[in-house]
Amino acid sequence: MARLSNLMLLLLLVWVVSAFTLLPISRGISVRTAGKWPYDHHDQSERTNAEKTALQQQMADKIDRLPGQPPVGFDQYSGYVTVDAFAGRALFYWLVEAWTDAPNKPLVLWLNGGPGCSSIAYGAAEELGPFLIDPDASTLYLNSYSWNSEANLLFLESPAGVGFSYTNTSSDLNNTGDASTAIDASRFLINWFERFPQYKNRPFYIAGESYAGHYVPQLAHVLHNHPVTKKHSLSHINLKGILLGNAELDNYADSAGQIDYWYHHAMISYETYLGIKKHCKWNHEYYTDDCYNLLGYAQAYEIGNIDLYSLYTPKCLNGSNSRVISRHKRRLKIPNQLEEPAYDPCSENYAEVYFNRPDVQKALHANTTGISYRWTACSSTLFALWQDTPDSVLWILKELIAAKLRVWVYSGDADGVVPVQGTRYSLNSLNLTIKSPWFPWYMPNQQVGGRSVEYEGLTFVTIRGAGHEVPLLHRGPSLVLFRSFLSGQSVPRQKRT
Ligand SMILES: *[C@@H]1O[C@H](CO)[C@@H](O)[C@H](O)[C@H]1NC(C)=O
Ligand SMILES: *[C@@H]1O[C@H](CO)[C@@H](O)[C@H](O)[C@H]1NC(C)=O
Ligand SMILES: *[C@@H]1O[C@H](CO)[C@@H](O)[C@H](O)[C@H]1NC(C)=O
Numbered sequence: 001m002a003r004l005s006n007l008m009l010l011l012l013l014v015w016v017v018s019a020f021t022l023l024p025i026s027r028g029i030s031v032r033t034a035g036k037w038p039y040d041h042h043d044q045s046e047r048t049n050a051e052k053t054a055l056q057q058q059m060a061d062k063i064d065r066l067p068g069q070p071p072v073g074f075d076q077y078s079g080y081v082t083v084d085a086f087a088g089r090a091l092f093y094w095l096v097e098a099w100t101d102a103p104n105k106p107l108v109l110w111l112n113g114g115p116g117c118s119s120i121a122y123g124a125a126e127e128l129g130p131f132l133i134d135p136d137a138s139t140l141y142l143n144s145y146s147w148n149s150e151a152n153l154l155f156l157e158s159p160a161g162v163g164f165s166y167t168n169t170s171s172d173l174n175n176t177g178d179a180s181t182a183i184d185a186s187r188f189l190i191n192w193f194e195r196f197p198q199y200k201n202r203p204f205y206i207a208g209e210s211y212a213g214h215y216v217p218q219l220a221h222v223l224h225n226h227p228v229t230k231k232h233s234l235s236h237i238n239l240k241g242i243l244l245g246n247a248e249l250d251n252y253a254d255s256a257g258q259i260d261y262w263y264h265h266a267m268i269s270y271e272t273y274l275g276i277k278k279h280c281k282w283n284h285e286y287y288t289d290d291c292y293n294l295l296g297y298a299q300a301y302e303i304g305n306i307d308l309y310s311l312y313t314p315k316c317l318n319g320s321n322s323r324v325i326s327r328h329k330r331r332l333k334i335p336n337q338l339e340e341p342a343y344d345p346c347s348e349n350y351a352e353v354y355f356n357r358p359d360v361q362k363a364l365h366a367n368t369t370g371i372s373y374r375w376t377a378c379s380s381t382l383f384a385l386w387q388d389t390p391d392s393v394l395w396i397l398k399e400l401i402a403a404k405l406r407v408w409v410y411s412g413d414a415d416g417v418v419p420v421q422g423t424r425y426s427l428n429s430l431n432l433t434i435k436s437p438w439f440p441w442y443m444p445n446q447q448v449g450g451r452s453v454e455y456e457g458l459t460f461v462t463i464r465g466a467g468h469e470v471p472l473l474h475r476g477p478s479l480v481l482f483r484s485f486l487s488g489q490s491v492p493r494q495k496r497t
């Protein structure tokens with residue numbers, strides 16, 4: 001998710017509740033808003049021509065060098081993939097290949113949440129991508145903990161209306177919700193693999209954070225349940241697993257867990273806690289003004305002006321929406337391999353400057369149609385107009401576990417927005433059999449990185465002290481986690497001495 005202000009968080013709570021009234025919540029992913037699958041192969045000659053065009057398109061998408069970028073030894077591509085030619089809807093992607101041995105490394109799609117937030121603003125530019133942006137938004141510097149040491153990373157701005165992804169049919173934005181987002185993302189993948197045939201059959205993972213706790217399982221579900229008659233267009237998508245960080249999985253568990261977490265982290269008073277537990281049933285039917293008022297009181301008078309996404313780090317005092325650049329943080333120019341670069345709470349502001357630069361957009365092959373509004377880290381329009389959002393995606397996790405996909409869930413344990421406690425309530429309700437009971441895991445320097453519990457079919461990992469955006473806040477531990485996930489091995493256990 002984005003770093004929304006406390007007020008936005010309140011709006012989010014109101015929105016989550018009011019969203020229940022918009023549409024009946026269906027358990028399945030409906031294709032209603034998104035139409036049919038238009039991308040099947042026809043005859044052989046058409047296919048050959050299409051393949052040629054696709055490869056030309058791949059070459060056209062290759063990035064020379066981004067403004068301010070240090071030299072690197074890997075290739076990058078970015079551009080648009082049409083997901084609905086009739087409506088004129090196209091999604092923007094940025095592929096960052098692995099530092100070494102890219103052809104033998106897996107492909108990982110990364111999604112941020114919101115809904116309405118950009119995977120380029122968060123995932124690529126401040127969390128797990130290879131380049132981080134200087135406060136003056138003129139220079140990029142290397143992230144020595146970038147996840148592209150382990151995998152080829154595909155960042156997607158999803159759905160249309162987020163970042164550089166757009167639609168020529170503005171009413172699309174009024175009809176966007178979870179279902180259409182999953183369908184468009186699957187169409188994106190089908191067409192993207194045609195443009196990048198070297199990635200066909202490559203081990204493929206879908207990862208994401210926050211509201212992507214909805215996007216990731218829903219997309220995996222669509223890929224998994226693709227109609228048999230159309231299977232050939234997906235047969236080369238070798239989906240192996242999913243990775244979810246500080247993920248929204250179940251409204252009831254996440255909300256109840258959030259309040260328990262706030263109380264047990266001394267953020268709210270006992271009286272307010274009891275009141276919220278009494279008046280908030282986290283369910284539309286029982287939602288009351290008293291509940292709303294107590295949540296407002298907690299935020300206005302008890303919690304204080306902190307970064308709810310990262311409880312124990314400083315807040316960016318220039319506000320997440322001000323485009324003003326702050327220079328008050330000192331940062332190592334070249335990150336030291338042994339030491340994490342200092343955390344800069346204002347870093348998303350730099351992305352808003354950098355990605356609006358015309359030279360950056362040109363280098364990225366972005367905004368080629370002259371989008372009528374600025375690039376922003378999150379779309380408040382989409383957020384406000386969001387349609388269907390199911391109560392829970394836990395049933396999809398069950399389905400994916402049954403399908404033997406690798407399912408890992410992780411949680412930075414200092415996040416006040418989608419706290420670890422809510423995720424634990426969600427996982428508890430899955431009733432999975434415990435394979436390896438709760439244990440601490442260790443970083444190479446023998447410090448505890450967090451804890452883990454392994455269930456039959458699902459692994460849960462916490463990252464000690466990290467907030468909502470784990471790869472931003474605890475870069476080293478996040479890379480250890482990512483490596484473990486890709487290898488399918490437990491996070492490192494304590495060495496017995
Ligand atoms: C959207 O409209 C612009 C301007 O007419 C056009 O160049 C572009 O190709 C359209 N996008 C799609 C995805 O059709
Ligand atoms: C879409 O929503 C906006 C904001 O609520 C509204 O102004 C506009 O009329 C809507 N458009 C359509 C086609 O419904
Ligand atoms: C916020 O930005 C302004 C303008 O760049 C700057 O003068 C001020 O010092 C910044 N404030 C903080 C707390 O960083």
Ligand SMILES: *[C@@H]1O[C@H](CO)[C@@H](O)[C@H](O)[C@H]1NC(C)=O
Pocket residue numbers: 163164356361367370371372373374375376
């Ligand atoms: C796209 O480019 C136009 C200028 O052609 C600019 O005004 C607009 O802010 C840009 N929008 C995005 C989303 O980059």
Ligand SMILES: *[C@@H]1O[C@H](CO)[C@@H](O)[C@H](O)[C@H]1NC(C)=O
Pocket residue numbers: 429430431
């Ligand atoms: C888990 O077990 C409880 C108690 O047996 C049951 O009420 C609940 O429906 C189960 N949940 C799931 C998701 O199977």
